[in-house]
Amino acid sequence: MRQTFLAQLEELNNDVIKMGSILELSMNEMIGALYEKDIEKAKKIIDRDDEIDLLEQHIERECVNIIAKQQPLASDLRKITSIMKIITDIERIADQCADISEYIIKLSKYPQMEEPKSLELMIEAMKKMVINTIDSFVEADLEKAKAVIEADDEVDNDFEKITDELSLTMQNKPELVPQCVCYLMIIKYLERMADHATNIAEWITYIVTGDLTVG
Amino acid sequence: MRQTFLAQLEELNNDVIKMGSILELSMNEMIGALYEKDIEKAKKIIDRDDEIDLLEQHIERECVNIIAKQQPLASDLRKITSIMKIITDIERIADQCADISEYIIKLSKYPQMEEPKSLELMIEAMKKMVINTIDSFVEADLEKAKAVIEADDEVDNDFEKITDELSLTMQNKPELVPQCVCYLMIIKYLERMADHATNIAEWITYIVTGDLTVG
Numbered sequence: 001m002r003q004t005f006l007a008q009l010e011e012l013n014n015d016v017i018k019m020g021s022i023l024e025l026s027m028n029e030m031i032g033a034l035y036e037k038d039i040e041k042a043k044k045i046i047d048r049d050d051e052i053d054l055l056e057q058h059i060e061r062e063c064v065n066i067i068a069k070q071q072p073l074a075s076d077l078r079k080i081t082s083i084m085k086i087i088t089d090i091e092r093i094a095d096q097c098a099d100i101s102e103y104i105i106k107l108s109k110y111p112q113m114e115e116p117k118s119l120e121l122m123i124e125a126m127k128k129m130v131i132n133t134i135d136s137f138v139e140a141d142l143e144k145a146k147a148v149i150e151a152d153d154e155v156d157n158d159f160e161k162i163t164d165e166l167s168l169t170m171q172n173k174p175e176l177v178p179q180c181v182c183y184l185m186i187i188k189y190l191e192r193m194a195d196h197a198t199n200i201a202e203w204i205t206y207i208v209t210g211d212l213t214v215g
Numbered sequence: 216m217r218q219t220f221l222a223q224l225e226e227l228n229n230d231v232i233k234m235g236s237i238l239e240l241s242m243n244e245m246i247g248a249l250y251e252k253d254i255e256k257a258k259k260i261i262d263r264d265d266e267i268d269l270l271e272q273h274i275e276r277e278c279v280n281i282i283a284k285q286q287p288l289a290s291d292l293r294k295i296t297s298i299m300k301i302i303t304d305i306e307r308i309a310d311q312c313a314d315i316s317e318y319i320i321k322l323s324k325y326p327q328m329e330e331p332k333s334l335e336l337m338i339e340a341m342k343k344m345v346i347n348t349i350d351s352f353v354e355a356d357l358e359k360a361k362a363v364i365e366a367d368d369e370v371d372n373d374f375e376k377i378t379d380e381l382s383l384t385m386q387n388k389p390e391l392v393p394q395c396v397c398y399l400m401i402i403k404y405l406e407r408m409a410d411h412a413t414n415i416a417e418w419i420t421y422i423v424t425g426d427l428t429v430g
Binding site for chain 1: 275276278282283303381386390399427
């Protein structure tokens with residue numbers, strides 16, 4: 001019984017890691033598509049969203065099955081219920097890659113404008129958070145999870161800075177309003193991606209310490 | 216044992232309903248504050264967010280305890296794990312009430328502009344979705360949950376319409392850009408609130424039917 005349980009728990013773990021890998025792939029392609037205004041790449045990311053949804057449903061069912069059949073206690077149960085939360089956040093981050101891809105397609109229909117100055121910084125900070133949060137799950141690394149939570153302020157600051165920059169651009173060059181609105185929505189999604197990475201890091205903290213302060 | 220379990224399940228149910236009531240209160244006050252640009256009301260909503268966070272953590276712990284001690288099977292387990300998802304969505308909707316309140320405070324610092332034309336329609340549609348999704352949980356009403364899921368398109372359409380209207384305003388009256396950017400963020404949050412209401416309706420469908428198609 002314990003043997004089966006450990007095998008099931010390992011399979012569950014591997015499935016979450018697999019979901020994280022697909023997310024990283026989508027995220028990197030989304031970033032590439034955004035820089036290159038690559039419509040084909042953007043469409044591919046939107047299509048891939050189904051794959052993540054199916055994997056989420058599969059893991060969800062696995063979790064319920066393990067709880068029902070193995071009746072795990074204490075720390076194992078905490079891990080499984082946390083995984084049920086983590087996969088929702090992973091799925092949402094993937095959703096946001098697809099949402100941004102829609103705006104990349106929209107953006108490509110207008111004349112190109114110069115990218116907001118801090119966009120690359122914001123993307124790099126957010127990307128690091130998502131990768132580190134997946135890593136901290138794989139390694140059960142509390143320090144790494146803590147660093148993710150702390151990094152969220154940086155992304156929020158970048159968001160404010162870019163919003164101000166885009167507002168100024170729209171005031172000075174009203175003809176660029178449609179493009180700037182696309183960028184406003186894109187940075188809002190980037191900010192949400194960082195928020196979900198923070199949620200995951202908080203769930204990892206809960207798995208390791210049992211301390212529930214997710215909010 | 217079964218008696219205790221049923222009592223615990225009822226308490227859990229009541230706590231979710233209580234969380235839903237606090238959310239409705241915050242949502243209604245947020246809508247009032249938005250129409251009246253009432254800074255004091257907006258601040259109160261931001262403060263109340265802690266109350267919802269604490270209730271979420273309490274319910275989360277209740278769920279894990281019930282699963283660990285009562286080892287519920289099949290449909291009961293499905294209900295409890297779904298509640299763990301539902302409370303996350305309720306908490307996020309409350310978060311978004313607080314986020315909108317921040318923009319109400321920001322907005323009040325600029326000269327007033329006329330509200331976007333479809334804003335009231337969008338707010339009403341979103342509000343109905345949130346109230347109906349809580350109701351469909353209380354009543355385990357599958358039809359009501361289905362209606363919530365279907366209503367999401369309406370809110371998405373309102374979002375597109377208002378975005379276009381605000382873009383036009385910014386092009387014609389660049390001096391109104393800061394206010395329009397606040398409204399753009401507000402409608403983005405309203406749209407997210409409707410999305411979370413949809414998620415909850417999908418979890419309710421899962422509780423009642425066992426059909427897992429949440430995406």
